[in-house]
Amino acid sequence: MWFDMKKYLIIGFAFLISSCSLIQFGGYNPPTKDELLSNSAYKWQKDSTDNFNYYYDPITMSQEYVDSAKIYFERNYPKLLKFLGIKEYRNKLNLFMVESRPKMKNIIGMETNGIANAKDNTVYSLFNANVKTYGMHEFCHVISINEWGGMYKEIWLSEGLAVNSDNIWWGFELHALANYLQHKGKLIPLAELVEKFHDYNNFISYPECGSIVKYLNEKYGIELIRELWKNGSIVFENKLHKSIKSIEEEWLQEINKHDYTAINYGEKIFALYGEKL
Ligand SMILES: [Zn+2]
Numbered sequence: 001m002w003f004d005m006k007k008y009l010i011i012g013f014a015f016l017i018s019s020c021s022l023i024q025f026g027g028y029n030p031p032t033k034d035e036l037l038s039n040s041a042y043k044w045q046k047d048s049t050d051n052f053n054y055y056y057d058p059i060t061m062s063q064e065y066v067d068s069a070k071i072y073f074e075r076n077y078p079k080l081l082k083f084l085g086i087k088e089y090r091n092k093l094n095l096f097m098v099e100s101r102p103k104m105k106n107i108i109g110m111e112t113n114g115i116a117n118a119k120d121n122t123v124y125s126l127f128n129a130n131v132k133t134y135g136m137h138e139f140c141h142v143i144s145i146n147e148w149g150g151m152y153k154e155i156w157l158s159e160g161l162a163v164n165s166d167n168i169w170w171g172f173e174l175h176a177l178a179n180y181l182q183h184k185g186k187l188i189p190l191a192e193l194v195e196k197f198h199d200y201n202n203f204i205s206y207p208e209c210g211s212i213v214k215y216l217n218e219k220y221g222i223e224l225i226r227e228l229w230k231n232g233s234i235v236f237e238n239k240l241h242k243s244i245k246s247i248e249e250e251w252l253q254e255i256n257k258h259d260y261t262a263i264n265y266g267e268k269i270f271a272l273y274g275e276k277l
Helices: 005-013 033-037 063-084 101-108 137-147 155-166 174-183 190-199 202-220 222-231 234-240 244-255 265-273
Strands: 045-048 052-056 093-098 114-117 122-126
Touching: 033 052, 033 093, 052 063, 063 093, 063 137, 063 155, 093 101, 101 122, 114 137, 122 137, 137 155, 155 190, 155 202, 155 222, 174 202, 174 244, 174 265, 190 202, 190 244, 202 222, 202 244, 202 265, 222 234, 234 244
Parallel strands: 052 093, 093 122
Antiparallel strands: 045 052, 114 122
């Protein structure tokens, strides 16, 4: 059988995004699919499923990763649309599977694990022995930007939403991981994340915003998330008549219910990046 479920699960579980680059570089736009395909320096093989095109170099990209991608992305696509409250998405999505960060730099102009060109429905993601970007994160950015009426107002919400589209971070449930971070004294005040998301450590800001957005979605629903997307955190006051601080306190009460004793996120970060949390 061409597809081995056990291998797929192992690969699927190993996806580890540390951050994405959609926002950091604000005005930065990676090339479009057609621009890259017309660059003779690269040889891309194309494969397709119903909703995705996959481009990769067959010499350097493991076929196993491509086969798993074809299963993974189709399987998770309907879940992503449902999560975003979208019945149908009319564009085909493109995934360039890139095997190294230096190659990523050559292609798009900077080193990153993942980046999206939303207008072009194109995502560039890293797949190698250490980093396998099986996750809907970048595609969540693409579809939300194209379907929710343009660019988000605040980064924390957009990244929290994208983290939520996978509903886990490094294999950990989001509220349990947030509670773990709380007990380590690492959580960043929400008001700070709203103001200057990128001043803070990605290892904390991404999963923390993921947990906050998850909570907001559970408690208030996707419509509130869409309003936050459009108008920013002023919506807490205007719609809910609550301050950022009181929203944060509600969320902290929720995450306190989630057992974090089995979480070894700090050890994982150290093993992979040599950094202390
Ligand atoms: Zn992102």
